[in-house]
Amino acid sequence: MSLEEADVYTRTAYGRQQSQQQSLISHIKASLVVIVIGLLLLCGGVLALLWNEGRAVQTAKSLDETLRILVELPTIEAAYEDFDDRLVYLTAPITTVQPLQDKNYNISIWAAKLKRTVEMYQWVEQESSIGSYSGDQTHTEMTYSYSQVALHCLAC
Numbered sequence: 690m691s692l693e694e695a696d697v698y699t700r701t702a703y704g705r706q707q708s709q710q711q712s713l714i715s716h717i718k719a720s721l722v723v724i725v726i727g728l729l730l731l732c733g734g735v736l737a738l739l740w741n742e743g744r745a746v747q748t749a750k751s752l753d754e755t756l757r758i759l760v761e762l763p764t765i766e767a768a769y770e771d772f773d774d775r776l777v778y779l780t781a782p783i784t785t786v787q788p789l790q791d792k793n794y795n796i797s798i799w800a801a802k803l804k805r806t807v808e809m810y811q812w813v814e815q816e817s818s819i820g821s822y823s824g825d826q827t828h829t830e831m832t833y834s835y836s837q838v839a840l841h842c843l844a845c
Contacts, residue, residue, distance in 0.1 A: 758775070758776055760772060760778075761778060761779065761780075762777050762778070762779040765779055765781045789802070791803060791805060808840070809839070809840045810838075810840075811840065812836070813835065813836055813837075813838045814833060814835055815834045815836070816831065816832070817831075817832045817834075818830065
């Protein structure tokens with residue numbers, strides 16, 4: 690294809706280029722604003738870090754004090770007046786008087802807690818429509834798509 694046969698389009702744009710010369714003082718002012726904002730953000734970050742670290746130290750000291758004054762009970766059978774107004778703990782096996790039951794599923798188990806987890810695998814429908822107009826008539830096309838989804842819920 691020769692140059693005469695081809696459609697050739699030329700776009701020419703005319704405009705006036707403006708040259709703005711900023712003075713040295715205006716550059717310094719713009720830089721100072723950015724520097725001041727940066728310094729304020731830096732100081733705020735340092736203060737937030739110091740406050741957070743202070744809280745962490747206070748929490749660690751509280752936990753250390755708790756461990757120092759914590760007393761283990763020797764037995765679960767009797768309460769001693771020596772341990773009044775003190776922080777105590779004990780360890781013992783958990784026992785239940787009767788088994789836990791789930792009557793819906795006919796389950797009985799010797800445990801401290803029975804938790805039922807229900808899982809459903811089901812189809813989920815998604816609907817979309819596309820409308821088009823031709824003259825005085827409207828045509829709507831409905832599209833349905835289906836996907837399988839696993840749903841989890843906790844029924845206690």
